[in-house]
Amino acid sequence: MPPQRAGIQSVEVGFSLLQVLSTSPGPLMLRDLAAAAGMSAAKAHRYLVSFQRLGLVAQDSGTTRYDLGPAALKLGLAALSRLDSVKLARQLMPALMAQTGQTLALAVWGNQGPTLVHWEESPQAVTVNLRLGDVMPLLSSATGLCFTAFSHPRLTAGAKSPGRLALLVKDELARNQKLARKDVPASMAELTALLDEVRLRGMARAVNTLLPGVAGFCAPVFDADGHLALGMVALGSLATFDPEWDGTVARPLAAAARQLSSDLGFKQG
Structure with missing residues (x-):
């Protein structure tokens, strides 16, 4: 002390x-x-x-x-x-890694989509082939689903004047339809149902859709204006990763994101 x-x-x-x-x-x-x-x-x-x-x-x-x-x-x-959301988030990472034992990352919205800006790999975790600066897919990654679900309403696919996010979602839906993927949304109806679940749960989850045998969660962090500031990510091999919504990874990750949102001035409605 x-x-x-x-x-x-x-x-x-x-x-x-x-x-x-x-x-x-x-x-x-x-x-x-x-x-x-x-x-x-x-x-x-x-x-x-x-x-x-x-x-x-x-x-x-x-x-x-x-x-x-x-x-x-x-x-x-x-x-x-003076607040630096990424700096504040990085300060929470060591304790969060000790709780979850999984690889952690931070993502912010970039020109091409949600982008990894910080990465801390757990020594116990299986190496995942991702790097800083990688842009995460919107519909097959927990990070992408988190940003799609919680971004400002004007950026959603149903907006009258689609923003960058809406255009990226449209392109990814078209690719999923062309590839005939059954594990990710391929229509706006499927996507809407999935995003409703993400908002209901308060975080996004992806299992086997980004990489085979890999699961991940992404919890949103909001600023004082209620805008999505960043996503806090946990991911790892299904051999050691708990993918349950109320499991040993999801609960501490959600708590850390809520704490950071509070530190940034966000008030839960």
Whole structure:
């Protein structure tokens, strides 16, 4: 444990008021704000006067309710502008690998589709022939299905003005039809049903469709605006990989993705 350093207790106590406001669905009356922060109304009022002077808190003159002020907004936006989602995700990888024992990767949306930008291979895992910079197929990989299911609605195949994702999906569907593949979607109806399941499960899974004998999961990570920031991937040989939705790989992967989304400012609806 790092050594305890001396601080200013009153700052820490007063910060509890800001924490309550940050998690409240709307402005609060003084008595409710104080009660939620675990202090008397008189004590809370003294802190709120100072916070108002600093712009961290604002009070509506009509309702007398308190809410976060413009200075709090500036601090939040500054923090979000400095966030590096991939850097934060990489910090979670060692613990996640210890839990799953599987190879892990991170993917972001690139010019040609979901692209692997970080790779950590488990020493116990069977080597998978993938490399950094590889673009994952949209319909036969867990990564591709994750990005297809959770990307911004305007990018979906049914949009009036198809974006890059919709065009890539259309091309891949056509290839699957030409190859007469039965293990991946070959029609929009099949794809829609599969994407509905991905959204219902909260993550994507692929078994034997990307590579023979290989399974994988991809869990979405969302930013503060609710947009897909990256995908957290776990994959490995079916000899050691647990492909169950509630198994030893899926559960910790989903938990890590939820934690990272929260760190990026995403609030679960």
